[in-house]
Amino acid sequence: MVPQMLSVLEPLLRDNDEAGLVEALSALIDAAEEAPKLFRSVLGSLTTFATEIGKSEGLEDRTRQTALEVLVTLAEAAPGMCRKNAQFSQAIVPVCMQMLSSIDDDEDWYSASPNDDGDNEENCVFAEQSLDRLAIALGGKQLLPIAFNYIPQMLASSDWRQRHAALMAVSSIGEGCYKIMRAELQKILELIVPFFKDPHARVRYAVCNCVGQMSTDFSPALQEKHHALVLAGLIPVMDEAAVPRVQAHAAAAMVNFAEDVTRVVLEPYLDTLLERLFHMLTSQHQYVQEQAITTIATIADNAQSRFAKYYSTIMPMLLNVLAQATDVEHRLMRGKTMECATFIALAVGKDVFAPDIPRFVELLTASQQSVTEADDPQASYLQASWARLCRLMGAEFAPLLPVVMPALLTAARLQPDFAVLDLDEDAEANYAAEDGWEFAAVNGQQIGIKTTALEEKCTAVELLGSYARDLGAGFQTYAAEVLEVVVPLFKFYFHEGVRAAAAAAVPAVLQSVQLGGSDTALRQAWAAICDRYLSVLATEEDDTFTMQLFGSFAESVTTVGQQTMSPEQLQAFAAACVEQMKKYYKRMKEREAARTAEELDDDDEEQLAEEEMLEGLTIDEVAKALHAVFSTHGAAFVGEFRTVLPIARQYLLERDPSARQWAICVFDDLVEFSGPESVQYAADFMQPIGEALAERSSPDLRQAAAYGVGVMAQFGGDAYADFVAGAALPVLLSELDRPDARAPENIYATENVVAAIAKTLRFFGARVSDPKSVLQVWFAALPVCNDEDEAPGVYEFLVQMLREQPDVLLGANDMQALRHLVKVVAEALAMCSFKPELAQTLVSVIQGTMASFDDGAKASLWAEIPRDQQEALQTKGLF
Numbered sequence: 070m071v072p073q074m075l076s077v078l079e080p081l082l083r084d085n086d087e088a089g090l091v092e093a094l095s096a097l098i099d100a101a102e103e104a105p106k107l108f109r110s111v112l113g114s115l116t117t118f119a120t121e122i123g124k125s126e127g128l129e130d131r132t133r134q135t136a137l138e139v140l141v142t143l144a145e146a147a148p149g150m151c152r153k154n155a156q157f158s159q160a161i162v163p164v165c166m167q168m169l170s171s172i173d174d175d176e177d178w179y180s181a182s183p184n185d186d187g188d189n190e191e192n193c194v195f196a197e198q199s200l201d202r203l204a205i206a207l208g209g210k211q212l213l214p215i216a217f218n219y220i221p222q223m224l225a226s227s228d229w230r231q232r233h234a235a236l237m238a239v240s241s242i243g244e245g246c247y248k249i250m251r252a253e254l255q256k257i258l259e260l261i262v263p264f265f266k267d268p269h270a271r272v273r274y275a276v277c278n279c280v281g282q283m284s285t286d287f288s289p290a291l292q293e294k295h296h297a298l299v300l301a302g303l304i305p306v307m308d309e310a311a312v313p314r315v316q317a318h319a320a321a322a323m324v325n326f327a328e329d330v331t332r333v334v335l336e337p338y339l340d341t342l343l344e345r346l347f348h349m350l351t352s353q354h355q356y357v358q359e360q361a362i363t364t365i366a367t368i369a370d371n372a373q374s375r376f377a378k379y380y381s382t383i384m385p386m387l388l389n390v391l392a393q394a395t396d397v398e399h400r401l402m403r404g405k406t407m408e409c410a411t412f413i414a415l416a417v418g419k420d421v422f423a424p425d426i427p428r429f430v431e432l433l434t435a436s437q438q439s440v441t442e443a444d445d446p447q448a449s450y451l452q453a454s455w456a457r458l459c460r461l462m463g464a465e466f467a468p469l470l471p472v473v474m475p476a477l478l479t480a481a482r483l484q485p486d487f488a489v490l491d492l493d494e495d496a497e498a499n500y501a502a503e504d505g506w507e508f509a510a511v512n513g514q515q516i517g518i519k520t521t522a523l524e525e526k527c528t529a530v531e532l533l534g535s536y537a538r539d540l541g542a543g544f545q546t547y548a549a550e551v552l553e554v555v556v557p558l559f560k561f562y563f564h565e566g567v568r569a570a571a572a573a574a575v576p577a578v579l580q581s582v583q584l585g586g587s588d589t590a591l592r593q594a595w596a597a598i599c600d601r602y603l604s605v606l607a608t609e610e611d612d613t614f615t616m617q618l619f620g621s622f623a624e625s626v627t628t629v630g631q632q633t634m635s636p637e638q639l640q641a642f643a644a645a646c647v648e649q650m651k652k653y654y655k656r657m658k659e660r661e662a663a664r665t666a667e668e669l670d671d672d673d674e675e676q677l678a679e680e681e682m683l684e685g686l687t688i689d690e691v692a693k694a695l696h697a698v699f700s701t702h703g704a705a706f707v708g709e710f711r712t713v714l715p716i717a718r719q720y721l722l723e724r725d726p727s728a729r730q731w732a733i734c735v736f737d738d739l740v741e742f743s744g745p746e747s748v749q750y751a752a753d754f755m756q757p758i759g760e761a762l763a764e765r766s767s768p769d770l771r772q773a774a775a776y777g778v779g780v781m782a783q784f785g786g787d788a789y790a791d792f793v794a795g796a797a798l799p800v801l802l803s804e805l806d807r808p809d810a811r812a813p814e815n816i817y818a819t820e821n822v823v824a825a826i827a828k829t830l831r832f833f834g835a836r837v838s839d840p841k842s843v844l845q846v847w848f849a850a851l852p853v854c855n856d857e858d859e860a861p862g863v864y865e866f867l868v869q870m871l872r873e874q875p876d877v878l879l880g881a882n883d884m885q886a887l888r889h890l891v892k893v894v895a896e897a898l899a900m901c902s903f904k905p906e907l908a909q910t911l912v913s914v915i916q917g918t919m920a921s922f923d924d925g926a927k928a929s930l931w932a933e934i935p936r937d938q939q940e941a942l943q944t945k946g947l948f
Contacts (some may be wrong), residue, residue, distance in 0.1 A: 075111055078118060087132045094119075094135040098142050105147035112150065116140060116160050123164040126171075134195045137164065141199050144206040149671030152211050161203065162215045166223070168196035169234035174271065179314060182356040193234070197241045204245025213246045224260065229269035236261060236275035243286035254287060258295050265302035270312045277306060277315065281322030288329030296334050299326065304338070307345040313352060317360040320349065324367045335371055342368060343379055350386065355398075359405050362387075366409035369416040376416045384413060384425060391432040395439070403436060404450030411457035419461055426462070433458075434472055449528060452477060456532045459539050467543035470536070474547055477536075480529035481554050485563050488517035518563065527566040530555055534574030537581045545585040548578050548594055556598045559605045559618065572617045576624035583628055595629040599638055607645035612683050615649060619690035623697040631701050639705065642698060643712040646691055650716045650731075653684050657725065685727055692734045699742040707743045714750060721757045726767030733758055733770070737777040745786035755792050762800040762822075771818040775801065779825035779859075782832045793829055794836035801826050802843065805850045816855050823850050824859035827866040841877050844870065848878050848886075852893035854900040861907060864897055868910055882921065888930055891915050898945070899938035908945075 075097075081090040101108060108115060122128060122136035140161050144151045151157045172193045204212050216238060223235035239261060243250060250257060264276040280299055284291055291299065303326070306319035323342070327335060346368075349361035365383065369376045390399075390406045410429060414422040422429075433454060440448050455473045459466040488500050496515055500506035506517050533551050537544045551574070558571035575598065582591045602622050609615045626633070634642065660677050695713075698706055713735065720732040736754040740747045754777075761774035778797045781789040801822050804810065810819045826847045834840050848870075853863045870878055879886045894911050897903075903911070919927055931939070 075115060075118075082122065087129055090122075091132055091135050094132075094139055097139045098135070101139060101142040102146055105143050105150065108143060108147075109150055112143070112154050113156055116154070116157050120160045120164050123161075124167060130192050130195075133168075133192065137161065137168075137195075137199060141202050141206075144203050148206045148208075149675065152207055152671075158203075158207060158211050158215050162200075162212065163219065165196040165200050165203070166216070166219050166234060166238060168192040169200075169237055170223075170228075170230045172230055172233060172271075174229075179270070179312065181314075182354075183314065183317065184356065193237070197237055200238055200241040201244065204242040206245070209242075209246030209249035212242060213249050216242055216246075221260070224264070229267075229272050232264065232267065232269070232272045233275045236264060236272065236279045240275075240279040240282035243283050247286060251287060251290060254291060255295065255298075258283075258291075258298055262298055262302040265306055270315050273306060273309070273312075274315045274318050277303070277318040277322045281318075281325040284322065284325040284329070289331070292326060292330035292334055296326075296330065296338075300338055304341060304345065307342075307349065310352065313354040313357045316349065316352075317354075317357045320346065320357075320360045320364040323364050327364075327367045327371050330371060332371060332373065332375065335368070336375060339368070339372060339375065339379075347382065355402060359402050362402070362405045362409045366405075366412040369409070369413040373416045374418065376413060377418075377421055380413065380417050380421055384410065384422075387413075388425065388428060388432065391429075391436065401446045404447045407433065407436070407447075407450050407454040411454045411461075414461050415457055422461065430458075430469065437472060437476065440476070448476070448480075449525060452480070452528060452532055456535050456539075459536055464540065464543050467540055470540075470544070470547065473536075477529050477532060478550065478554060480525050481533060483522050483526040483529075485523055486519040488515075490515040490517065520564075523564040523567065527564060527570055530558065530567055530570035530574055534570065534577045537574065537577035541581055542584040542586070544578070544581040545590070548582045548590075549597075551578050552594060552598055556601050559601065565611075565614065568614050569617050572614070572621040575621055576628055579625050579628045588630075591629055592633060595625070595633055599634060600641075603638060603641045603645055607641070607648050609649075612680075612687050616683070616687040616690045619649075619687070619694045623690070623694040626694070626697040626701055629701075632705065634698070634702060636705075636709075639698070639702060639709045640712065642694075643706075643709040646695060647712055647716050649691055650688070650720070653688060654716065654719055654728075656680070656684065657723070657728065688727070688731050692731055692738075695735055696738045699738040703742045704744070704746050707739070707746050707749075710739055710750060714753065718753055721754070726764060726770040729757065729761060730767070730770045730773045733761060733773040733777055737773065737780055740777065740785050740789075741780040741783075744784045745788060747785065748788040751785075751789065751792075755796075759792070759796055759800065762797060762804065768815045768818040771804070771815075772821045775804075775818060775821035775825045776859075779821065779828040782825070782828040790833045790836050794833040798826070798829055798837065798843070801829075802846060805846065819850075820853045820856045820859055823847065823853050824856070824863050826850075827863050831866055831869075841874075844874065844877050849889070851889075852896045854897045857901050860897060860901045861903055864894070864903070864911060865907060867894075868907075868914065871914065884926075887918050887921070888933075891918050891930055892934065895934050895942065896938055899941035 077093055078090065081093060119136040119140050123133050125133065140151075140157070144157070170193070172191070200216070220235045220238055223231040223238075226232060239257065261276055261279055264272055267273050267276070280303055284299075303319055303322060307316060307323070309316040309319070343365070346361045346365050350358055352358055352361075387406050387410045391403060391410075394402055394406075414425075414429075433451065436447055437451055440451065452473075455469070459469075488496075488506070490496055490500075491514060494515065496506070496517060500517050500519075506519050533555060537548075537551070555571040555574050555578075558567055561567045561571070579591065579594060582594050585591075602618070602625070606615075606618060606622060609618060660681070663673070663677075717732040717735055720728040723729060733754070736747075736750070736758070739750065758774045758777050761770050762778070764770045764774070778793055778801065782793045785793075804819065804822045807815070807819075809815055826843065830837060830840060830844060830847065837843055848867075851863070851867070853860045879890065894915050898908060898911055898915075919930070922930065
């Protein structure tokens with residue numbers, strides 16, 4: 070089929086039918102996205118044909134770009150296939166480099182605002198984007214050597230277009246070639262930094278662009294190791310008032326640099342930077358002023374309290390802009406000014422900003438009232454600025470909510486604009502991309518959606534959650550209305566970000582009601598939304614949102630508390646979990662079958678690995694939701710566990726350790742929160758848990774199994790005694806003998822083993838054979854200080870044993886045992902956050918033990934405690 074499709078291309082090119090050629094190539098792009106492997110047999114000839122078109126300057130730009138887009142799409146859809154074709158990268162990279170050089174020295178460029186550039190269709194911009202996509206798809210090992218066959222010689226060219234193209238190429242490939250370029254970062258920077266002094270302004274612009282992009286792609290290494298080299302070149306360009314486009318772009322690059330630099334690195338440059346930025350505020354070009362304001366905001370956000378020395382200089386200027394620049398032409402500047410002022414306010418703190426708060430609130434309120442047009446850029450800046458002011462003012466912001474909330478709720482309720490056109494209609498004529506319209510061909514029509522409204526809606530929903538978190542009880546007045554708006558957005562399929570923001574906002578809103586103190590209001594709020602949660606949980610197909618929504622549900626259930634779901638809702642929740650877990654089980658078996666049949670190539674395996682990772686994270690969130698329901702409903706949920714049991718059994722039988730881990734975690738929760746009633750299901754789980762305790766390939770599985778043994782001992786009752794003290798304990802003890810038991814990958818599993826032994830001795834000690842020997846082995850296996858959930862119980866048991874059986878642990882004041890006691894307690898106190906009573910008891914243990922040492926022994930022992938632990942103990946005021 071594909072060879073026949075390709076056979077029509079050459080006649081179209083030969084007949085100069087560019088319109089037909091573009092249409093045919095566009096069809097190939099669609100096919101490449103959906104079924105890239107169909108092109109395997111013709112990849113070589115297609116690459117030759119497409120790159121020849123790409124090189125042909127006599128053809129229209131659209132034709133050349135469409136031909137290369139076929140290859141770029143194939144690289145993204147089947148990178149392994151394209152990597153294996155030696156011709157592919159060798160052919161397409163030079164064409165992209167050639168296109169990068171096709172730029173005119175247009176006089177209008179020097180005077181135009183960056184916001185007025187209409188060059189997104191130019192070949193050079195298309196080539197930048199293509200190199201970026203190719204590098205990400207194919208990787209640096211494939212693409213970087215080819216690109217650097219051209220870049221050095223282009224940088225050495227007397228033609229400014231070549232130098233410009235080389236710098237833009239470096240900035241384009243950085244993200245995809247990160248691993249290899251990172252190792253050569255010093256050499257690459259030494260190669261490009263001299264071009265800050267290039268005689269041609271467009272080249273200086275390009276190096277600003279390059280350094281800005283590299284500051285993002287290679288952070289924080291670039292900032293930490295190469296700041297002197299980079300800033301020595303970049304900062305002087307911010308003085309180029311004669312070429313405002315370059316001056317502004319240098320300040321923009323500084324934003325990228327400052328976003329990921331430490332305060333220690335940036336602080337020595339603050340005076341120099343801000344001197345130039347303050348001077349840029351006096352520029353005759355508004356876009357230079359706007360960029361300076363944005364850069365100042367970023368630097369303030371980095372500098373935090375160190376920015377206070379500049380506050381009295383900049384804040385009056387910003388407030389005057391808000392008061393005086395009230396015409397339409399300055400709306401964007403006003404928005405950036407609000408942003409800058411609030412970043413500075415957060416940086417210097419409430420006490421410094423307090424005298425200016427009343428005037429600033431008055432100016433923001435006036436701006437809010439002036440926004441009457443849908444495209445007013447102030448609107449989004451206002452929303453974010455109010456939110457930052459709320460973060461600063463805390464509860465004192467609550468009286469301002471009536472000013473803020475109406476516009477925010479309106480934005481959250483926005484519905485997207487749609488357009489449906491025939492394929493031959495010119496969408497750009499009435500639905501311009503610069504206005505936010507995006508079109509896709511669907512079933513013989515063009516379907517368009519205006520994305521700008523969706524972004525505004527997404528931001529509004531995110532901010533609703535932010536206000537709820539920052540104001541707590543002060544937000545509860547709006548809780549019911551906000552929940553009414555955001556919960557239906559779980560099904561807002563037009564924008565993933567809106568759905569994610571809605572899922573994140575709901576728990577925060579419920580927490581605001583909880584902090585308000587009315588249990589009745591909290592239960593009423595939950596009753597209004599629980600069923601909506603459950604309906605989406607059961608049917609959601611998008612793995613990312615499934616993960617987010619189960620996490621949101623777990624947090625919400627935990628917030629609303631005990632016994633807040635009806636039996637019917639518990640049943641629906643169990644069914645939703647089963648539906649999702651069945652889906653993932655089916656996919657798991659399909660992957661196993663494909664691997665067994667050896668049907669996969671590198672691309673397939675890479676895609677499956679990504680799917681497995683995402684599904685694993687989603688399964689974890691399902692387990693957390695089950696944990697939340699078990700912890701809040703206990704025995705009331707036991708009956709519904711029958712619904713979950715069949716799929717849990719299936720997962721228990723799998724070879725995949727993560728599948729078994731999920732099932733064991735579910736059973737752990739069943740035992741922990743339903744106690745002896747869980748025994749009716751124990752026969753299904755005890756043997757798999759016993760086997761998992763010794764699973765060498767998966768520390769996470771061993772950890773879940775060890776935790777399960779511990780909860781059986783602590784909560785399960787006498788029915789579990791024989792298994793815990795008889796079958797499981799010897800395996801637990803053998804795990805402590807592993808030479809790599811305390812390796813980083815095994816430490817959590819080992820600490821759960823230690824905790825499980827403590828619980829076994831504490832609750833089933835009478836069933837343990839030779840409990841004194843077990844206690845001594847357990848004591849020798851301490852400390853437990855990484856798993857903060859298990860550490861308190863372990864050390865409470867240690868204190869109990871020191872009181873009840875000190876001779877078993879310490880012998881006749883055996884010096885080695887005493888030193889071990891001090892070390893393991895000191896390490897736990899340094900690394901864990903214990904409740905004050907337990908912490909003080911453990912301090913007393915150390916003090917009482919060391920009282921029996923002479924001064925030399927004390928000094929020697931203290932010297933053996935690592936310095937970071939000593940400092941932590943002193944910081945906590947424990948010693």
